[in-house]
Amino acid sequence: MRILKGNPVSRGIALAKVYIYKAFKADVHESYFEAGQEALKFKQFTDALAAAETELDAIVASLSVESPEKAKIFTAHIEILNDEEVAEEVKDMIFSSRAMPDYAVDMVFTEFAILLEKARDPLIAARAADLRDVRNRVLRILKGEKEHNLSNLREKVIVVAHDLLPSDTATLDRAHVMGIVTEVGGATSHTAIIARSYKIPAVLGVSDATEIMKNGEMVILDALKGQVMLEPERATISDYEVKLEEFLKSEKLTAEYLDRIPLVASGERFSVGLNIGTTEPDEGFKYVDFIGLFRTEFLYMESEHMPTEDEQFAAYRKVLANAMGNPVTLRTLDIGGDKSLRYLVLPKEDNPFLGNRALRLCLDMPELFKTQLRAALRASAFGPMQIMFPMVGTIDDIRAAKAAVQEAKAELLAEGIPFDEKINIGIMIEIPSIAMIADFAAEETDFASVGTNDLTQYLHAVDRMNQKIADYYQSSSPAMFRILGKIFEEYNDAGKPVSVCGELAGEPLAAIVLFGLGLRKFSMNASNIAHVKRVLSLFTLAETEEIAENVMNMKTQDEVEAYLKAEVAKREQKLIASAKK
Ligand code: PEP
Ligand code: MG
Numbered sequence: 255m256r257i258l259k260g261n262p263v264s265r266g267i268a269l270a271k272v273y274i275y276k277a278f279k280a281d282v283h284e285s286y287f288e289a290g291q292e293a294l295k296f297k298q299f300t301d302a303l304a305a306a307e308t309e310l311d312a313i314v315a316s317l318s319v320e321s322p323e324k325a326k327i328f329t330a331h332i333e334i335l336n337d338e339e340v341a342e343e344v345k346d347m348i349f350s351s352r353a354m355p356d357y358a359v360d361m362v363f364t365e366f367a368i369l370l371e372k373a374r375d376p377l378i379a380a381r382a383a384d385l386r387d388v389r390n391r392v393l394r395i396l397k398g399e400k401e402h403n404l405s406n407l408r409e410k411v412i413v414v415a416h417d418l419l420p421s422d423t424a425t426l427d428r429a430h431v432m433g434i435v436t437e438v439g440g441a442t443s444h445t446a447i448i449a450r451s452y453k454i455p456a457v458l459g460v461s462d463a464t465e466i467m468k469n470g471e472m473v474i475l476d477a478l479k480g481q482v483m484l485e486p487e488r489a490t491i492s493d494y495e496v497k498l499e500e501f502l503k504s505e506k507l508t509a510e511y512l513d514r515i516p517l518v519a520s521g522e523r524f525s526v527g528l529n530i531g532t533t534e535p536d537e538g539f540k541y542v543d544f545i546g547l548f549r550t551e552f553l554y555m556e557s558e559h560m561p562t563e564d565e566q567f568a569a570y571r572k573v574l575a576n577a578m579g580n581p582v583t584l585r586t587l588d589i590g591g592d593k594s595l596r597y598l599v600l601p602k603e604d605n606p607f608l609g610n611r612a613l614r615l616c617l618d619m620p621e622l623f624k625t626q627l628r629a630a631l632r633a634s635a636f637g638p639m640q641i642m643f644p645m646v647g648t649i650d651d652i653r654a655a656k657a658a659v660q661e662a663k664a665e666l667l668a669e670g671i672p673f674d675e676k677i678n679i680g681i682m683i684e685i686p687s688i689a690m691i692a693d694f695a696a697e698e699t700d701f702a703s704v705g706t707n708d709l710t711q712y713l714h715a716v717d718r719m720n721q722k723i724a725d726y727y728q729s730s731s732p733a734m735f736r737i738l739g740k741i742f743e744e745y746n747d748a749g750k751p752v753s754v755c756g757e758l759a760g761e762p763l764a765a766i767v768l769f770g771l772g773l774r775k776f777s778m779n780a781s782n783i784a785h786v787k788r789v790l791s792l793f794t795l796a797e798t799e800e801i802a803e804n805v806m807n808m809k810t811q812d813e814v815e816a817y818l819k820a821e822v823a824k825r826e827q828k829l830i831a832s833a834k835k
Pocket of ligand 1: 442704708
């Protein structure tokens with residue numbers, strides 16, 4: 255048996271077959287054929303078109319009942335395949351220049367895609383991405399490679415990939431994906447966040463997984479320890495079948511805390527919020543007091559075009575309905591960094607996480623920003639909502655964002671469209687520069703929520719996506735707790751609500767310290783709610799305060815974690831002992 259190691263980012267155990275997912279990368283070179291083979295080469299091209307159409311027909315047929323919206327995308331791809339102008343140009347390159355079919359396809363499709371990208375109408379520009387998709391399909395067929403796709407799997411599998419793009423995870427076939435293994439990605443990468451919210455066990459950062467693991471082989475994924483076991487012996491499989499059952503049992507016990515009122519042992523109440531990224535119902539809605547983070551970018555990423563104001567309005571209303579009267583914190587578009595939109599081509603940047611991302615991008619594209627703000631404001635007439643801006647670095651950012659809200663409000667007012675005129679406006683604190691002046695930020699905002707995923711990245715100067723330096727990404731470092739303590743203190747002193755919606759809020763050990771530092775609003779994925787409620791119920795307020803004090807005087811993250819684990823273990827043992835009496 256061989257064991258591969260990685261980061262366990264979404265707890266659980268899975269036993270299933272491997273499905274290696276490799277997004278096809280076209281590797282085409284300028285190449286020509288000898289005279290006399292024109293007809294043969296042209297036939298290769300038309301055969302590839304026919305094979306592509308057969309594949310697309312099958313996809314449309316399988317999606318048309320459950321996901322007619324997704325099916326439409328592929329119907330559009332069939333139309334591209336049948337575009338006479340494109341086919342004529344490829345034919346011309348094959349017959350007149352004797353270009354190899356793959357080279358001709360690459361040249362012609364890419365040329366058309368570039369033309370489309372230049373269109374001012376975003377709907378037309380969006381077609382460029384479709385054209386590239388179809389080009390890749392035809393090129394893959396010309397190269398004789400099979401299709402790989404995660405939206406429509408036939409059996410239960412553990413997906414193994416170099417990395418998953420948000421567009422892969424957005425369309426993931428949740429009924430068949432039992433586990434995820436990737437070669438890159440840390441605990442706060444989007445793959446990790448999605449895996450946790452879908453409750454799919456995941457181990458990320460497994461070096462060379464796609465090379466070492468074989469399609470179809472049976473493996474064990476231990477996403478508690480961060481291990482993948484290849485060629486497991488019969489005895490190990492039996493062991494793991496028992497472990498899986500025990501794990502599910504303990505999850506069930508913890509789950510009993512799901513609908514308990516969140517209290518620490520001395521009786522103080524805290525609030526639990528939910529992080530969401532879709533407009534779909536989520537079982538977590540039942541167990542929370544607020545929606546602390548609605549990541550609206552997923553709406554944009556799942557769409558084939560820039561969502562219109564009406565589409566966004568309808569989506570936001572749906573989320574308000576799902577929230578059943580609890581306030582929804584709508585975070586404005588956060589793209590850039592590791593998140594892109596297929597229909598919005600942005601200039602390549604050397605350091606995208608330090609670049610034109612999130613609020614910066616929105617301020618740079620006022621029309622795009624205004625469309626979202628108008629949609630959000632219109633939805634605010636239908637339920638409690640607050641608006642929050644990501645990637646705020648300065649007071650200037652806050653003022654510029656608030657001015658954009660004012661402008662959208664003025665327009666709606668003039669048009670007689672209702673909205674919540676007193677809507678709360680807040681910020682994410684995820685850049686150290688704004689954390690350091692949280693007192694001033696509190697004066698200018700109605701609330702704040704701390705994005706510890708990015709705050710860790712920017713405080714520790716560690717790319718959150720770079721597996722090679724994952725050890726430097728320390729969200730529970732003493733430095734993090736010191737800066738968090740300062741943010742909570744400033745907002746609490748100003749009497750303005752402050753929450754944490756980064757992954758740290760859902761980590762039970764860290765939650766003890768956050769409570770001790772004065773945090774009372776924790777927003778997290780549904781899968782963490784019961785764990786946080788249970789662990790915090792073991793501590794009194796005074797104990798958490800003492801623990802927080804001690805942690806801030808520790809020197810390393812390892813020291814902090816060992817200490818917190820021991821404090822929890824002590825209390826759990828006491829409980830077990832008293833239950834036995
Ligand atoms: C964060 O940075 O902590 C956060 C919640 O935002 P995201 O993970 O979407 O960047
Ligand atoms: Mg962030």
